[in-house]
Amino acid sequence: MSDDPGTVVVTTGHTACLPCLRSLGSRGIRTVVAGDDARTPEFASRFCDERVVTPPHDGDLLAYRDALLGLAARPDVRTLVPTREEDAYLLARYPDLFDRYIDTVSPPSAVLGRVHDRLRLARAAERAGVPVPETRPLGEVDDWSEPLVVKSRYNLLADAYLPDLDERSASQVKSVLHLEPDTPPDLDGLCRTYGHEPVAQEFVPTTEEYMVAALYDHGEPLATYQHRQLRGNTYLGGGGVYRRSAYVPQLDSVARRLLDELDYHGLACIEYMRRPETGEFLLTEINPRMWQSLPSTVRAGADFPYYYWLAATGRASEVECDYDIGVSSHLLKGELSHLLSVRRERSAYMARPSFLRRAAEIGVSCVRDPHFDYLRADDPGPFVRTVANYLRRS
Incomplete structure (x- = not known):
């Protein structure tokens, strides 16, 4: 029997691609990065074994699908990790095409249709007896x-x-x-x-936002993780750019009841707001793919890229999820986006913070918690490429 574990295809969807490469590549699993730009930062990672430029995922969807199918058809490729909404959609929309070549752990169309539709998702939450705005x-x-x-x-x-x-x-x-x-x-x-x-x-006025990440195998949880979002892409919210790992039993219960109602299968990134008056957790949305804050998740010890690989290659029983509480990290370009939003965004319901005070808060937190998603001493290429791309566009 060959000692070669095989190859994984990872698409370049926001920051989720890089921790997948670092996790799987460090375990000897060959990585193919599929991106629609030759300058994509993940191509510069030392854990990227092969670079493939695909048609744009937000252009001709069928051309993008066919490019992924071409990679899936290779005899060395075992699975594909979905990091974009389009990836999860294509795997659910065309299962017969992908299933003939690879195994994936992604929601089927019946589940994905409920997750992608905020009205249907809200009704599912109500049936599960969990709070939803x-x-x-x-x-x-x-x-x-x-x-x-x-x-x-x-x-x-x-x-x-x-x-x-x-x-x-x-x-x-x-x-x-x-x-x-x-x-x-x-x-x-x-x-x-x-x-x-x-x-x-x-609209729910809140200062507490949380995320629950999960990997489910046909209704059974393989791994779950929580973090508290300390800052989002903007001061109005959005994806987490500064987060800290956590565990709240009430939140775990709410998330599991919802996923049970959905008979969930695959990856889930579930976002919640906490209502200040009652302390209850209100569902915001579910993303059925790897998530923006995945680097923080892996840093805390919850190695979801590897869990996904195990589940997709018939070794789900080997998944053992444990993680440290209180681990924080930053997405630096997200912190910049947050700061700029103080100048550019406005809300009828939320007071705009002081620009200088918020800048100071970001600076202090970066000194106190000097852990960053892209910047890593043993793999500097993606960070350098990100800065170069920014300067080129300026």
Whole structure:
């Protein structure tokens, strides 16, 4: 029997790709990085064994699919790690094509359709008996005095959810609009902006946001992890750019009840807000892929890239998840984005922080917790490439 464990394909979706390379590459698993830009920072990692430039994932979706299929068909490739919404969508949309070549641990279409649709996900949470902000189609709102935010109904705009779209088309609308109180919005204009009828969701004032990460195997949990988000991409929220590992039993219970209701299979990144008045955890969304803060997760000891590899290669029984509490790390470009949002963003419901005070807070936290997602002494290439790309665009 060959000692070669095989090859894994990792797509370059935000910062999740790099910890996958570092985790799997350090274990002797050959890594193929599939990215749509020859300058992608992950190509510069010493743990990247092979670089493949693919068609843009947000261009012709079928061309991107066929590029991934070409890699999956190689005899040495064992699995593909989904780091983008498009990856999870393609694995669910075309299972017969991918399953003939590789094994993956990703939600099937019946589950993914509920996860990608905020209305259906909210109904699932209600059936599970777990808290969720009131969520409804924008056109059903009749009281504009209550604090509301507008979001895309779907995590990914694609033909499986919006039949008028072409099969080759897929896009994301990440904009979250804080509505002015007592001011009815332009409904038709918002539908045009979002490309469909978006949802209106109850605004929850909170200073506590959490994430639960999980890997499930046909309804059974293999691994779970929690962190508290200390700062997001903007001062209004977004993905975590400064986080600290945690464990809250109540949060664990809420997340497991939801995933049980969904009969979940695959990766899940579940975002929560804590309601200050009651202490309950309210569901924000689920992302069915590796997550932006994965470097922090792995640093704490929860090695989800390796857990995924074990599950995808028939060794799920070997997954043993344990992690340290109180481990923090930063995404530096995310910290910069957060700081710039203080100048650029506004909300009818959230006070804008002082720019200088927030800059000082970021600086102090970087000194106190000098751990960073990209910057690592034994693998400096991705950080150097990121800086070079930024300077080139400036």
